[in-house]
Amino acid sequence: MILAIDQGTTSTRAIAFEVWLEGAFNAAAVSQIELAQHFPHSGWVEHDAAEIWRATLQTCREVVRKAGGVGRFAAIGITNQRETSVIWDAATGEPLHRAIVWQDRRTAEATSKLAAEGHEAKVQAATGLILDPYFSASKYAWLLDAVPGARERAARGEVKLGTIDAWLIWKLTGGRSHVTDATNASRTSLMDLTTRAWRSDLCDLFGVPIEALPEIRDCDALLGQTDPALFGRALPIHGAAGDQQAALVGHGALKPGDAKITYGTGAFLVANVGAAPVTSTSRLLGTLGYAAGGEAAYALEGSIFSAGSAIQWLRDGLKVLSDSRQSEAVAQSLTDNGGVYLVPGFTGLGAPWWEPEARGTIVGLTRDSGPAHMVRAALESLAYQTRDLLDALKKDGAPPLKRLKVDGGVTANAFAMQFVADICEVEVERPAFQEMTAMGAARLAAFGVGLTEALWAAPAEAPAVWRPRMAPAERARLLTGWRAAVRAAVAAARPE
Numbered sequence: 001m002i003l004a005i006d007q008g009t010t011s012t013r014a015i016a017f018e019v020w021l022e023g024a025f026n027a028a029a030v031s032q033i034e035l036a037q038h039f040p041h042s043g044w045v046e047h048d049a050a051e052i053w054r055a056t057l058q059t060c061r062e063v064v065r066k067a068g069g070v071g072r073f074a075a076i077g078i079t080n081q082r083e084t085s086v087i088w089d090a091a092t093g094e095p096l097h098r099a100i101v102w103q104d105r106r107t108a109e110a111t112s113k114l115a116a117e118g119h120e121a122k123v124q125a126a127t128g129l130i131l132d133p134y135f136s137a138s139k140y141a142w143l144l145d146a147v148p149g150a151r152e153r154a155a156r157g158e159v160k161l162g163t164i165d166a167w168l169i170w171k172l173t174g175g176r177s178h179v180t181d182a183t184n185a186s187r188t189s190l191m192d193l194t195t196r197a198w199r200s201d202l203c204d205l206f207g208v209p210i211e212a213l214p215e216i217r218d219c220d221a222l223l224g225q226t227d228p229a230l231f232g233r234a235l236p237i238h239g240a241a242g243d244q245q246a247a248l249v250g251h252g253a254l255k256p257g258d259a260k261i262t263y264g265t266g267a268f269l270v271a272n273v274g275a276a277p278v279t280s281t282s283r284l285l286g287t288l289g290y291a292a293g294g295e296a297a298y299a300l301e302g303s304i305f306s307a308g309s310a311i312q313w314l315r316d317g318l319k320v321l322s323d324s325r326q327s328e329a330v331a332q333s334l335t336d337n338g339g340v341y342l343v344p345g346f347t348g349l350g351a352p353w354w355e356p357e358a359r360g361t362i363v364g365l366t367r368d369s370g371p372a373h374m375v376r377a378a379l380e381s382l383a384y385q386t387r388d389l390l391d392a393l394k395k396d397g398a399p400p401l402k403r404l405k406v407d408g409g410v411t412a413n414a415f416a417m418q419f420v421a422d423i424c425e426v427e428v429e430r431p432a433f434q435e436m437t438a439m440g441a442a443r444l445a446a447f448g449v450g451l452t453e454a455l456w457a458a459p460a461e462a463p464a465v466w467r468p469r470m471a472p473a474e475r476a477r478l479l480t481g482w483r484a485a486v487r488a489a490v491a492a493a494r495p496e
């Protein structure tokens, strides 16, 4: 068995995966604990790293017990919320501040200043990332300034920095390993995407002492041995990847042209572009897909801020649904969208528009429009936004898409999935087992420790597949309507 740790933004989970000879993975036991969210100021989001560690230990111990004891486990794999930044004391192993969560915008001024000084092109060329408070580097610098004496102590190796994977590896190994995996490192703005090593010039630019950073290893490498006192015997930590990258591996999107999109609250597209990084000219992010088995796969990534959250708004805000699941039948009660489009820019528009000031916009209302049109427009918007990302991928010269692998809560909606296939002109494939993030971490660890010979094998249970069947003229008409709606949303965000 493999013990997969899935440390997410809202909860911490441990899953025990049975690994069968033919490469099938079966989730045998699960344990989950919710995580407290702290919002000390507008735009600030924090987690308590000590709470994350306690929940990790508790869920792991519970799953090990449920699965029949530590003797059944070969290795641990970790996947985690990315970019969230932790600072801790090397001597005591205690956090020196609350962790700054990926959503936190407190360093917006610092990254805007770097952009205004003309550093963005250099940072993007080296790391694949635009300058944005999303990534860890500016968060690390903020933490070093906020904790008295931390900068000097960090330069002496007495204070450590890391993303959640590094924090958990430190705690699991009793402070013996200060190690991160290369996908998590690729989200800091400090790692060179090509060499997969820290860049001292970028560390200087952001004001982060390189001595405080973890050592970067491949996703399937030995990342440390757990302290024997924790589970009764030492277990190797033999796999780690950030959540979106782990899902890429979990889906088996291992070849150029393979892509996955996770439709949850927001939606995250990660497309495998092959063995060399691609620099985006359409504001997608260049990132590492994974490094395993001595090979690396690079990726382009685009985020949609509002996906399932648009359905939540229909349910909780407009109150036209009592349950998200109703949205499918309501949308299908109409023969078409009646010319109504919803641009769900509730918290701004992400890639490829990057319009932080945009807000939700509805266009095309007539006296015939009713609640069903809102529901249909919200579900259709998932497909249009996905199409925009796929068009951006194409513009960046990414390899042609073969199939779009999907997971997340919204994929229960067959109307939405068919509409994605129709609008994006691509086959959409939803695996029977949905926990692709934990699955990816488990597959990396199983491969790393030598339980499986390949990083991925097709699951026994057949996926659900949706194929495009919309007439081209119809697709073109709908996309014209959507683009006009996006223009209206962008125009409203920039009043003259």
Ligand code: ADP
Binding pocket: 263, 264, 265, 266, 307, 308, 309, 310, 311, 312, 324, 325, 326, 327, 328, 407, 408, 409, 410, 411, 412, 413
């Ligand atoms: P997250 O991991 O971001 O919390 P999930 O993958 O659990 O998200 O998905 C939850 C989202 O899926 C919610 O926003 C919810 O509105 C949406 N959702 C769940 N079921 C359906 C459905 N049948 N049709 C459309 N949206 C759905």
